Amino acid sequence: MSEKTITESLAAARIVPVVVIDNPDRAVPLGKALLDGGLDVIEVTYRTAGAQAALTALKALPELVVGAGTVVRPEQVDSAVEAGAQFLVSPGLSAAVVERAQAVGVPILPGVATPSDIMAALALGLDIVKLFPAATLGGPSAIKAFSAPFPGLRFVPTGGISAATVGDYLALPSVIAAGGSWMVERSLIESEDWAEITRRTAEAVELAGQTPATTGA
Numbered sequence: 001m002s003e004k005t006i007t008e009s010l011a012a013a014r015i016v017p018v019v020v021i022d023n024p025d026r027a028v029p030l031g032k033a034l035l036d037g038g039l040d041v042i043e044v045t046y047r048t049a050g051a052q053a054a055l056t057a058l059k060a061l062p063e064l065v066v067g068a069g070t071v072v073r074p075e076q077v078d079s080a081v082e083a084g085a086q087f088l089v090s091p092g093l094s095a096a097v098v099e100r101a102q103a104v105g106v107p108i109l110p111g112v113a114t115p116s117d118i119m120a121a122l123a124l125g126l127d128i129v130k131l132f133p134a135a136t137l138g139g140p141s142a143i144k145a146f147s148a149p150f151p152g153l154r155f156v157p158t159g160g161i162s163a164a165t166v167g168d169y170l171a172l173p174s175v176i177a178a179g180g181s182w183m184v185e186r187s188l189i190e191s192e193d194w195a196e197i198t199r200r201t202a203e204a205v206e207l208a209g210q211t212p213a214t215t216g217a
Helices: 003-013 024-037 051-060 074-083 095-104 115-123 140-147 166-170 186-190 194-209
Strands: 015-019 041-045 065-069 087-089 128-131 178-180
Touching: 003 015, 003 041, 003 065, 015 194, 024 041, 024 051, 024 186, 024 194, 041 051, 051 065, 051 074, 065 074, 074 087, 074 095, 115 128, 128 140, 140 166, 166 178, 166 194, 186 194
Parallel strands: 015 041, 015 178, 041 065, 065 087
Antiparallel strands: none
């Protein structure tokens, strides 16, 4: 998928479920539970033994836009894309990782935490970044502060965001989507409680729909 297509998918979804999955056999049922709840985007954290196989399994759901998160080394770019990742997410900013993703033509959202990180991202030609860990860095207030000197930048905040706080992020015009794990808690996946995941996902989608972006940051 092109960067424009991925951006449009994230903007339409507004919520990105961040998933830690150990058993790849649960990937497809999980993907179906998200789709049933109204979300067609998923970020599979690339830090478990089953993550790569989970990405491959999710190819069975072509309507789902699949990303790989926690990509921290250039070689992980290649393996994640080969497994089926359509976009990549990093917890921090590595020029080597970003440049490798650009070389293979896959959109990437690197994590930023400081103005220097943002300037490095801009130098790499990026205009969408992940703010991580968002809550620890100051939450919506931090995004407002960063948006002043970097008015063209857009954010996908992740880290410490809950159902109670996600609306505060989504109300900001520079936020195109917010990442969270409350609807896909690891315990729910391990117990295969797909109905609860679908219920929480539907609630998140409804909440996002009730939170239009404001006209100014």
